[in-house]
Amino acid sequence: MLKDITLGQYFPGNTVAHRLDPRTKILLVLFYIVALFCAQGVVTYTLLALCLAICVRISHVGIRQLVRGLKPVLFIMIFTGVLNLFFTPGGRNLVEWGVIRISEQGLHNAVFMVLRIMLLIMGTFLMTYTTSPISLTDGLERLLNWMKRFHVPVHELAMMMSIALRFIPTLIEETDKIMSAQKARGADFESGSLIQKAKALIPILVPLFISAFRRADELATAMECRCYHGGEGRTRLHVLRYEGRDITALCLGGAIMVGVIVMSRFGL
């Protein structure tokens, strides 16, 4: 169960997709999302799917890993699909059977909605698969640097995020340990109704929370001992620098986004 967590999972590699500046990748994903939400018809969707396929190809990330990322949102996809399918009026009715009615517009919406979610998730997952969490938070911090002027604690948020990512494996290990300890004393996590299962989780969560707080306290002390005093005057080991390939990628991504927006104006 605990092995399924793909959040922040990173497959190291040395392709162009891996070497791009994290800021570039975040911006590209942003472009991609905007383009996806503007896309209207078959042409634009095909174009965007093709772009994703090319990026996947470049990054050497397995299709299987990418598809596995869809599993947690499967329910949302089905839900959206079904909802759109049955409850969108408009156009000719394809099926009419009692209260169930599927319109042409409904079918169209359902297919494109599901496609949109799938592409959206796969696109963002491609970024997290090819970018280490540290450089991702680093990129985010640098991208949002201008918000510091409005007293947004950008550095603190980035630090919190990277620490949270750092502690995921530690806490998973700890959860496993606590579960084993509870099982050894006869706890049952597998059988029973949903409510019983949820209740069985309480004896895991309580010690986990207590230990997480203790860890946080110790980590804070250890960080202070290593002279941490916020983001002020801090330097970095790896300084982010835009390279030629970043500019190329950004231009290309921007052009595609603009292209998609223009094409969707014509309903393509």
Next chain:
Amino acid sequence: MAEIIRTENLRYAYPVEEGETPVYALRGVDLGIARGSFVVVLGHNGSGKSTLAKMLNAVLVPTEGSVLVEGMDTADERLLLAIRQRVGMVFQNPDNQIVANVVEEDVAFAPENLGVPPEEIRRRVDEALKAVGMSEFTTHAPHLLSGGQKQRIAIAGVLAMEPECIVLDEATAMLDPVGRREVLATVHRLNREKGMTVVLITHHMNEAEEADRVVVMDDGAVVMDGSPKEVFTQVEPLRSLGLTVPDTVDLLDRLRHHGVEVPLDALRVEECADAIAAALQ
């Protein structure tokens, strides 16, 4: 030898609720740590040794008395960073002091905080990892390393600040024997080769054998202070404090009780064996 850390009549009480009488964890500690020395602080749980450690780099500030690090008072908040840069601290649980997902990023954390330029950070990180013998793990994920390796990374993280002194607050307590040996060998080498001042807080007697100086604490005060030989030959006083003596001394002490004429101060195993062999001839 000049002193790097000096405590004067150091007293500390943990904060209590109003109306309760404060309990002093430290009651008048006067201690000078010589530059370049290897000092082991021993004591059982609740003896105040960990509290003492936390006072040495201003994690805790004295209730009464003072701590001076290279003449800087730890109670002065403006000197906080300068003090912490000079006195590095390694804690008990290696998992709870590693900040980053990559070994080199973690080692770089302290110099990044100090605003060191990137090229200089690179040099310090490589040097620190080399000093603890972890160069080949530069880009590994810390959570996949063993306890001893993690603790060495934590030591490297402190070394990257280029401190004058390292305080290890029971840094070996959670490790297996192999990990413990790794960490001890590392700090001994740093002490010998780089002249790093080391303060090792522990309750393992055997870790004190090769120290320059052993300080025994009980009930918030220093009760014994001297070379390992001076301290460990006082078998009865140590036992009355609830501390065991190293196995070698224990053996020699028993032999003496049975009328075998052996010296008590043969701390190392080889020395001890030689002493017994000599007595038997």
